[in-house]
Amino acid sequence: MMSQTIEPITFTVPLSFEAHEIAEQCGKQSNQKNFKQVYLNTLAVYALDYYLRCMGFETDWPVSDSRNPLMLKLMDVADLDVKQVGKIECRPVLSDAETCHIPYDAWGDRIGYVAVHLDESLKQARLLGFTKTAAKEVALNEMSAIEDLLTYMNRIQQLKPVKLTNWFEDVFDAGWQVMNELLNPEQLQLNFRNNSTVSIERGQKIDLGMQLAESSLALVVTLPPEANSEVDIRVQVYPMGNQTYLPPGLKMILVDELEEVLLEAESRESDNFLKFEFSSELRELFSITVALGEASVTQSFLV
Missing domain, CATH: 2.60.40 (Immunoglobulin-like)
Structure with missing residues (x-):
């Protein structure tokens, strides 16, 4: 009997004109040499923000470090603040990468990390997976399914834990x-x-x-x-x-x-x-x- 490989469920988000407009604005607020990284980071955050709002979570992207001009100049951050839950880091993944890079700047005040694949045209973003591990490189095939992030977030909302x-x-x-x-x-x-x-x-x-x-x-x-x-x-x-x-x-x-x-x-x-x-x-x-x-x-x- 032939065995079948079950592909993990992912979620695709269209990167609209609005997404690129926000990315352009954030890129200009950073140092010129960091423009590309900030641009990609912003698209990744946009995708997770879109997804979580579709799932019924209340996000507050404007108060996140990834929208703070000073933080964008000083640090490589792509965080999204979710009310009653905490901050989630959204890291962009390009081409055929097998790992997700998490800069040291983002190892702190986060409840977890989401890998977001951006296609070559930057017209679509795909949420690949979730991890609680803060490391320089995390293998994509070792990440949990994006549904596990929702379970984890719902648990935090339910328990209201002391952080x-x-x-x-x-x-x-x-x-x-x-x-x-x-x-x-x-x-x-x-x-x-x-x-x-x-x-x-x-x-x-x-x-x-x-x-x-x-x-x-x-x-x-x-x-x-x-x-x-x-x-x-x-x-x-x-x-x-x-x-x-x-x-x-x-x-x-x-x-x-x-x-x-x-x-x-x-x-x-x-x-x-x-x-x-x-x-x-x-x-x-x-x-x-x-x-x-x-x-x-x-x-x-x-x-």
Whole structure:
């Protein structure tokens, strides 16, 4: 029986007069030697913007670095800001290229990268695939299908995760406090003994209501001082206020973006805290659920 090769589904976008007009404008805002690259970058962003709006996402291209004259002069960027999701980098691919080049300028504040093939006439763009990997060259045949990007974006919209990469820039979501605002002196001392290296650390008050007789817990997340391709993460749960021990039977559960349970812990008598230590790749989603009886609180994170 003959085997058949199933071609991945791609999406083709017509590059209209409007697309080329925007590309011309952005090219003129850059350095003259970068005109061609900026022009192609802009067409790639136009194609993804068109596609995502067709798929029901709300984009905000004008606030993206790829429309900022200063950034166009200084950096090779082709990002598209998607509301309630984040920035996606759109990299143009020409002729018969087998890899997608991602410049170092675009390795930062992105949730992922899309390869966009531009035909020789620059009249059509084809969205080839998606990857979360930031690397100088990514093989096109190793990229995920463009539908996987939609699944990933829908998951981010649904979970509304805390973006931990912002913490490396000293940007923290409301409600995430320094330790001395959450823990008592004895707990601070205990936490310090368990955290011997310089790190970034914040905590958030969580409340399980009547299950804890109106007592609260602190969810504490610790990161290394700098981000690498893999990030070592520590997550802990402490009792707050005058409570010394966690209530027996309190559960802490780590779930990945596919909703598979990776780690689970349960407090016993006289436990001061629960702790997970694990590593996560950049742009991965995970969730922490803290539960007691029928009550539970879940917080999601994007690395």
